[in-house]
Amino acid sequence: MTTQGIHIENLRKRYGSGDTAVDALKSVNMDVTPGEVVGLIGPSGSGKSTLLKCLGAVTEPSGGKMVLGDQVIYDEGWQVQDLRALRRDRIGFVFQAPYLISFLDATDNVALPSMLAGTPNAEARARALELLHALDVAHRAKALPMQLSGGEQQRVSIARGLVNRPPVILADEPTAPLDSERALAVIRILNEMARKFETAIIVVTHDEKIIPTFKRLYHIRDGITHEEVGEGRSFQER
Amino acid sequence: MINLAGRDILHAWGKFVFTGIGLGLLIGVTLVMAGVYRGMVDDAKVLLENSGADLWVVQQDTIGPYAESSSLYDDLWRSIRSMPGVAQAANVTYLTMQVQHETHDIRAMVTGISVGGPGTPGWPPSLVAGRQITRSHYEAVADLSSGLRLGDRLRIRRNDYTVVGLTRRMVSSNGDPMIFIPLRDAQEAQFLKDNDAILQQRRRTAENPAFQHPDVLQHIFALQSNNPFVNAILVRLEPTSDVDRVANSIHRAQRLTVYTRLQMQRILVGKLIATSARQIGMFLVILATVSAAIVAFIIYTLTLGKIREIAVLKLIGTRNRTISAMIMQQAMTLGTIGFVVGKISATFSAPFFPKHVLLEPQDSIAGFGAVLLICLLSSLIAIHAALQVDPAEAIGG
Numbered sequence: 001m002t003t004q005g006i007h008i009e010n011l012r013k014r015y016g017s018g019d020t021a022v023d024a025l026k027s028v029n030m031d032v033t034p035g036e037v038v039g040l041i042g043p044s045g046s047g048k049s050t051l052l053k054c055l056g057a058v059t060e061p062s063g064g065k066m067v068l069g070d071q072v073i074y075d076e077g078w079q080v081q082d083l084r085a086l087r088r089d090r091i092g093f094v095f096q097a098p099y100l101i102s103f104l105d106a107t108d109n110v111a112l113p114s115m116l117a118g119t120p121n122a123e124a125r126a127r128a129l130e131l132l133h134a135l136d137v138a139h140r141a142k143a144l145p146m147q148l149s150g151g152e153q154q155r156v157s158i159a160r161g162l163v164n165r166p167p168v169i170l171a172d173e174p175t176a177p178l179d180s181e182r183a184l185a186v187i188r189i190l191n192e193m194a195r196k197f198e199t200a201i202i203v204v205t206h207d208e209k210i211i212p213t214f215k216r217l218y219h220i221r222d223g224i225t226h227e228e229v230g231e232g233r234s235f236q237e238r
Numbered sequence: 239m240i241n242l243a244g245r246d247i248l249h250a251w252g253k254f255v256f257t258g259i260g261l262g263l264l265i266g267v268t269l270v271m272a273g274v275y276r277g278m279v280d281d282a283k284v285l286l287e288n289s290g291a292d293l294w295v296v297q298q299d300t301i302g303p304y305a306e307s308s309s310l311y312d313d314l315w316r317s318i319r320s321m322p323g324v325a326q327a328a329n330v331t332y333l334t335m336q337v338q339h340e341t342h343d344i345r346a347m348v349t350g351i352s353v354g355g356p357g358t359p360g361w362p363p364s365l366v367a368g369r370q371i372t373r374s375h376y377e378a379v380a381d382l383s384s385g386l387r388l389g390d391r392l393r394i395r396r397n398d399y400t401v402v403g404l405t406r407r408m409v410s411s412n413g414d415p416m417i418f419i420p421l422r423d424a425q426e427a428q429f430l431k432d433n434d435a436i437l438q439q440r441r442r443t444a445e446n447p448a449f450q451h452p453d454v455l456q457h458i459f460a461l462q463s464n465n466p467f468v469n470a471i472l473v474r475l476e477p478t479s480d481v482d483r484v485a486n487s488i489h490r491a492q493r494l495t496v497y498t499r500l501q502m503q504r505i506l507v508g509k510l511i512a513t514s515a516r517q518i519g520m521f522l523v524i525l526a527t528v529s530a531a532i533v534a535f536i537i538y539t540l541t542l543g544k545i546r547e548i549a550v551l552k553l554i555g556t557r558n559r560t561i562s563a564m565i566m567q568q569a570m571t572l573g574t575i576g577f578v579v580g581k582i583s584a585t586f587s588a589p590f591f592p593k594h595v596l597l598e599p600q601d602s603i604a605g606f607g608a609v610l611l612i613c614l615l616s617s618l619i620a621i622h623a624a625l626q627v628d629p630a631e632a633i634g635g
Contacts, residue, residue: 049633053633058628058630087554087555088555093550093553093633095632099546099547101547101550102547103249103250104240108245112240113555115239115240116556116557
C-alpha cells in the first residue's frame with residue numbers, strides 16, 4: 001500500500017437489491033503512486049465509469065476502502081463529512097468533453113475551483129495563468145471556451161483539474177475527441193504535470209493510440225481489475 | 239469569488255435584454271392599469287376639491303348627486319344658507335350627456351352653476367384661458383380635455399352655447415370633461431321634453447275633468463314647462479364651523495341627506511368606481527400571473543440549458559447556495575430590466591391614454607417590490623431543477 005497517491009482495496013458497488021441487484025464493481029484493487037499516470041481500460045459496461053464516480057466521491061461504494069493521498073476517504077463507509085470540499089480540494093477532474101463554463105474565459109475557468117476554495121481572486125487568477133503557461137495555452141487566457149480549439153479546451157480543462165494542486169486527478173476519456181497528435185500531446189502534458197506536481201493520475205480510455213504510452217495499465221472486466229505492466233509500444237503488443 | 243450570474247448575463251446579454259424588454263412591456267401595461275385606477279381616484283378627489291364645497295345636500299336617502307340621481311327644490315338653498323355655520327350655499331345640477339360640437343359629439347358632464355362668481359360652490363375655481371360665465375344664458379366654460387377651444391360653439395339639447403373659458407383637470411369620476419353652463423339652462427336641459435311630448439302632456443292634462451277651468455289649466459301648463467329642481471346644494475362652511483354638527487342640523491331641519499367631503503369621497507371611490515377598481519384588480523392579478531409564468535419559464539429554460547455546466551460546477555465543489563444565488567440573481571436581473579423598461583414605457587405612454595393615468599411613485603416602488611418577489615418565487619422552480627442535478631452527470635457513462 002502507498003502512503004500517497006491512490007490506494008483502492010477490494011472496492012465494491014452494487015446497484016439495486018434482491019433479484020434485480022447488479023454488481024457493477026465486484027473487487028477493484030488499484031495503487032497509483034504520486035507522479036504516476038496509469039491507464040484504466042475495459043469494455044463498455046465493465047464498471048469504468050462507476051469506479052470513477054466512486055473515486056470522485058459522487059457515488060457511494062457498497063464496500064471496500066479508498067485512500068486519496070494520505071487520507072482514507074472510504075472504509076466500509078465515507079470517512080469524510082464534506083464530500084463537496086473533498087472533491088474541490090483533493091480531486092481534479094478532466095472530462096471526455098472539456099465541459100468548460102461557457103460564460104467564463106480560460107483564466108477564470110481554471111481559477112474557479114481555487115476561488116471556490118476561498119483563494120482570493122487575484123491569487124487564483126495568477127495561479128491559473130501559471131498553469132496556462134505550463135500547458136502552453138497562456139496566449140488564449142482571455143478567450144471564451146467557444147473561441148478555443150478542441151486541444152486548447154482540453155488543456156484548459158487539465159489546468160482546471162490541477163489548480164488546487166490535488167493529490168489525485170481523474171481523467172475520463174480525455175483524448176476521445178482529439179486527433180492522434182493532440183491526443184498524444186495531452187497524455188504527454190498529463191505525464192509532465194503528474195511529475196511536476198506529484199499528482200497521481202488515472203486515465204480512463206478506449207483510445208488505442210494512447211494505450212501504449214502507459215507504463216502501467218489496469219484492465220477492468222465484469223467489475224474486477226487486473227493490473228498489467230508494460231513499457232510503451234511493447235505493452236500494446238501483448 | 240467571481241459573480242457567476244453577472245458573467246452569464248454579460249455573456250448572454252442579448253437573451254436577457256430582449257426577454258427583459260418583452261417582460262417590461264407586460265410590466266408597463268400593469269403599471270398603466272394601476273395608474274388608470276389611481277387616475278380615477280384622483281379624478282374623484284379633484285372633482286370634490288374643485289367643487290369648493292364642504293357639504294353636499296341631496297335628496298333624502300339617496301347617495302347623489304354623482305352616484306345616484308337626486309332631486310331637490312331649487313329654493314331650498316336659501317333656508318340652508320341662513321343656517322348657523324354656513325358661509326355659502328349654491329344649487330348645482332350634473333348631467334352626463336353627449337354634447338354636439340360641429341360634426342361630432344363629446345361625452346361630457348354638463349354642470350349647471352347658479353348665479354354668483356368665482357368662489358361660489360360649484361364654480362370652476364380657476365381658468366387657464368378666457369373668462370368665467372357672466373351672462374344668464376348660452377355661455378359655457380369647458381375643460382381642455384373636451385377638445386373645445388375659446389369661441390367654439392356647442393349644442394346642448396336645443397340651445398347653442400359659446401365657450402368663453404377653459405379649465406384644466408375638471409373632469410367627472412369617469413374621466414368625462416366638465417362643461418359648465420348657467421343653472422337655468424342646465425335645469426331646462428336636464429328635464430326638457432321634445433315638442434311632441436309637451437303637446438301630448440298638454441292634451442292629456444286638458445282632457446282631465448279636474449282641470450277644466452281655463453285659469454287652472456294655464457297655471458298647470460306653466461308649472462309643467464318649468465323645472466324647479468336641482469340635483470344638489472353645495473354648502474361651504476364658516477372656517478370655524480364644525481362639519482358634522484352643521485351636517486347634522488341641516489339633516490334634521492330640512493329632512494335631507496347631507497354628506498361631508500370624506501363621506502362623498504367614500505361614495506365615489508367605494509361605490510362609483512368600485513366595479514372598475516375590481517376589474518382593474520383582476521387585470522393586475524392576471525398580468526402578475528402571466529409575468530410570473532414568463533419569468534419562471536425563461537429562467538427554467540436558461541437553467542436547463544446549463545445542466546451539464548451545473549453538474550460540472552457541483553463536481554468541482556460549488557456549493558448549492560452559490561448555484562441557487564446565481565439563478566436567483568439572474569431572475570432578479572431579468573425582473574429589474576423588465577421593471578425599468580416597463581416604467582419607461584408606462585411613463586411615455588400614459589399621456590396617450592384617453593383616461594387620466596396617474597403613476598404614483600409609491601405604486602412604482604410597490605410594483606418593483608412585487609416584480610422582485612415574483613422573480614424570486616419564479617426562480618424557485620429553476621433552483622429546484624438545478625439542485626436535483628447529480629454531479630455524477632458530468633462523468634460519462
